[in-house]
Amino acid sequence: xxxxxxxxxxxxxxxxxxxxxxxxxxxxxxxxxxxxxxxxxxxxxxxxxxxxxxxxxxxxxxxxxxxxxxxxxxxxxxxxxxxxxxxxxxxxxxxxxxxxxxxxxxxxxxxxxxxxxxxxxxxxxxxxxxxxxxxxxxxxxxxxxxxxxxxxxxxxxxxxxxxxxxxxxxxxxxxxxxxxxxxxxxxx
Numbered sequence: 001x002x003x004x005x006x007x008x009x010x011x012x013x014x015x016x017x018x019x020x021x022x023x024x025x026x027x028x029x030x031x032x033x034x035x036x037x038x039x040x041x042x043x044x045x046x047x048x049x050x051x052x053x054x055x056x057x058x059x060x061x062x063x064x065x066x067x068x069x070x071x072x073x074x075x076x077x078x079x080x081x082x083x084x085x086x087x088x089x090x091x092x093x094x095x096x097x098x099x100x101x102x103x104x105x106x107x108x109x110x111x112x113x114x115x116x117x118x119x120x121x122x123x124x125x126x127x128x129x130x131x132x133x134x135x136x137x138x139x140x141x142x143x144x145x146x147x148x149x150x151x152x153x154x155x156x157x158x159x160x161x162x163x164x165x166x167x168x169x170x171x172x173x174x175x176x177x178x179x180x181x182x183x184x185x186x187x188x
Contacts, residue, residue, distance in 0.1 A: 058178075061175075066182075069174050069176065069182050075129050075134055079135075083124050086121050087121075089113075090114055093110045097110045121149075122146065122155060126145050126147060126188075136187065136188070137187030138172065139158055142157070144157060144158055145188050156188075
């Protein structure tokens with residue numbers, strides 16, 4: 001086989017062009033900060049990028065779950081503070097009516113106020129958080145308590161298939177980290 005000057009020149013030009021392409025690729029890598037454009041560029045690095053992307057999406061979801069749990073807990077705390085105030089007032093009324101100065105008229109007025117406090121408590125138990133009832137447990141789409149509060153019987157509004165009242169117990173957990181779960185909901 002005969003090697004001519006033109007063959008040597010073509011091969012030299014080809015190597016120079018390949019080197020220039022490599023330099024351009026490195027320059028683009030440096031300016032863009034991207035080293036792997038396709039999985040075939042570096043399968044090991046590409047696989048690592050896929051794992052990192054998956055981890056980033058999981059962390060984003062964990063953060064959303066944690067933020068939602070914190071917001072829900074803050075809403076529950078506000079409602080429970082109001083319920084505590086209602087119970088304190090009811091206790092004050094009971095103590096005030098337990099002495100010799102109380103009469104039928106004051107006891108009737110106290111009963112009306114206690115009935116209002118009971119209804120307030122039932123309404124607080126039916127507080128909504130977004131599209132769900134804050135204290136609905138696993139049945140968060142249904143109001144857990146009857147309002148106005150019944151004079152006798154149960155406060156629960158939830159019934160089973162036989163028509164018997166049920167406790168809206170159960171908890172829904174949120175994953176806030178790998179294998180870490182919190183329970184942001186409670187029942188009435």
